[in-house]
Amino acid sequence: MSNIQFSILNVQCPSLALTAFEVAADTKEASMSIVVRPFAIEDHTRVLALWAQCPGIGLNDADSRENIAAYLHRNPGMSFVAEADDTLVAAVLCGHDGRRGYLNHLAVLPPFRRRGLGRALVQHCLEALRGAGVGKCHLFVFPENETALRFWQKIGWIQRTDLCIVSRLTETP
């Protein structure tokens, strides 16, 4: 896997009635293609397995099949997965509240990292948000996740020092 070189191609995917993106990879042994397509709820089990092996992804009740189905329904065509043959190798959730976009749970399978796949998925999300008229996107990063912080900085995201997160449950105290 270490010698794989990727180039990103733009490919129409009629079966999805949406633009799908293909990342072609050439190894010394064989040619491989990675297809990035919208996240469907049928992907949930495999995506959850990917997220579960990434310490930088915080999973909880909000990630149940029912909740992710509701999220995808509210934000159609904004979340993406990447597949290499039958293996799910990357995923990201993206949505918006009408004003701002939110990106969650970006993860790339370890052997497929440092090849531009994370950056490509984020670009797809930002394009989807732009298409919905949303001008800015936020995301959460665990402060100890230095790899992710380097990644986000490298691809142009600004770490805010003027804000902190304040949360509570919606149930009656």
Ligand SMILES: CC(C)(COP(=O)(O)OP(=O)(O)OC[C@H]1O[C@@H](n2cnc3c(N)ncnc32)[C@H](O)[C@@H]1OP(=O)(O)O)[C@@H](O)C(=O)NCCC(=O)NCCS
């Ligand atoms: C963060 C993550 C999604 C990056 O995915 P990726 O496909 O490896 O990222 P890319 O190849 O698109 O990297 C783009 C740039 O980010 C920077 N970068 C990515 N990973 C890096 C690392 N481990 N160390 C330093 N810089 C890194 C590099 O500058 C890279 O460009 P370069 O390879 O040309 O130098 C991946 O490491 C991952 O899945 N981590 C575990 C899950 C996680 O923590 N997600 C983030 C939650 S906020």
